[in-house]
Amino acid sequence: MSDVVGGGRNWIAPTFVWHRFGLMDLGLRVISLAALGALMAFAPAAAAGPPAEQGTSFYALVVANNASLDHARAPLQYADDDGASFFELLEPQVDEAALLAVLDDDTQRRHPGLAARARPPTRRELLAAVDHLAKRMEADRQAGRRTVLYFVYAGHGQRNAGGEGSITLLDGLFGRTDLFDQVVSKLPATFIHLIVDACDSYLFVHARGALSPGPSYAAAITASLSRMELERWPQLGLVLSTTREQESHEWSAIRSGVFSHQVRSALSGAADVNGDGRVEYSELAAFVAAANQGVEEARGKVDLLARAPALDRGVALADVRRPTRQGYLFLPPGMAGRFWVEDEHGVREAELNKQKERPAVMALAPGRRYYLRGEGREAPFQVPRAGAVVDAGALAWGDLPLAARGPVEDAFRARLFSVPFGPSFYRGYVASVGEEPVAIREQLDLSP
């Protein structure tokens, strides 16, 4: 895996080099690709990582924007925090990542060094990033590699003048048509995981008026999917917030959108219900459903639509088996209840309600101090280096003081992640939504 890291500036450089050296570079490139192909053909089979992922390049494009173009809607507070957190989660896992966001002062303090790597979330920057990605993916394709893109957006969503769902950039709206014409169709990716945390985000990928209004919002979306133009893009997987109320999006206690926080938690590995190291769409959806199961307050309810790419319904959104630049927190069997991890700057990285019998693992960036917190207690720890596994069962716990907050936050604190996530919840969830479940082993191998 390349050590190339994200940052807007890195996006432009390879493109420039390509044009500057023209045919000579093309020749070198062909020779390099041929050599690479030969190496791959004769490489020993013992290379690290799951076999299906060895010939895959991963990319991430994270767009976040607090601003609102609609005067009737207040700017968001934590969309930039979500963008920063998504970037920090995905960047160590991918070959190249970019962040398009303007981080406010507080976010810059909580995510040191990130502002220098971010570019403004404008149409021009977005299209430049897509153009750069398209070139890299095409090179990967020619080299016989599969490509996977995470496209993440956190911010306001609204309808544009034509009535179609759009996401909000600094300089204007970026509509559903733009998404398909300027992004999806331009990128020769094997899979695109589209993660959108925005009010009415379903409109960003679905045609206007296709949904029936009413309380069973997510169900209506799911039912209408087959009629949508999404069928034309079988490589596209969706993880969308279908919540309409802005208030439910953000929670000051975690300085994040609730949906984004839950999705990141799932992607860190906490949603891996069958312990195979992979987080599939159905596992993520069930994880988020479990996290919100206890929230009765309508304003706090987070709804989600997760739909795996038609090309492969079993494709993984995250795979903790892959060699990455992350470390891992291992929660052994016996630990049970609600746990969350915060870093030294107070950023809540991941959260879960763990069943006692099930081991779990959460991927974390190395080189930082963290606190594993549970109800009324906390344990400090450090992930010393990439690949390191910290055993939560061996941590020293102390008391944790908690501050009081308002009614919605109390509801969140008491109810979010109040239901343990495990095989039993998962089975019930996938049965209720008619999804194909992942295989779950029942018990230890007790063969002699």
Next chain:
Amino acid sequence: MSRWGTALAAALALWAVEGTARGECAGRVAIVPFDYLASEAQVAREAEQRVRDAAARRLGACVESREATVKRLQRLGPFLSACPDDACRASRASALEAASVVEGIALGVGGRPSLALSLWGRDGKAVRASVPLEGGEKELDALFERWARRERGAGPWPYVSIGAAAGAVAVGAFFGAKVRQEQQAVSDGTACAGMTSQALSGCLDARLADGRRDALAANALFGAGAALAAGGTIWLVWEWR
């Protein structure tokens, strides 16, 4: 042979007997079939075998076969749930009729297979360790060596060393007090009282020589006491780590 020689020979004999006993079984070790996370059943099975081999190397004949442990677990059935605390683990050890229990989970995260191990004894107090699956033999051996020492206890020698240190300091203090008394007597003029000048000079020289000898003995005993105390403490900490 002098009394000191006899004591030394006895100590060496005890040491040799203790060393021999290391290879013998002080209590059964049950290794529960390993689970896995982000890995595969075959990897977990191989990891378990490596742990069994390491345990057999360090704990001798104490390690129960997989077949026997599986039979016990199948009999226990509903009790095979994950233990959250010492009490549960103690009860699990008791149910398995084992002096020590080993549980393990083969992890395959980040492309670096590793093993999360948990060992506990009849008291349920667990020692946890993370061991790489590639080239982790040394770590496994060290882990079971430490475990064997912990289960065996520290033995009498660190305490003997600390006791000897206390004795040396006490005798040193006796000599120190004696020297102080002599010094006081010479200063007060009560030493060699009533002697004529020739005899007085000889008496004072003799008292001075005695005082110097006693002071040397006191200092040597204090030094030896400090060394024995430090050595015994380090030995004890090393045994219990």
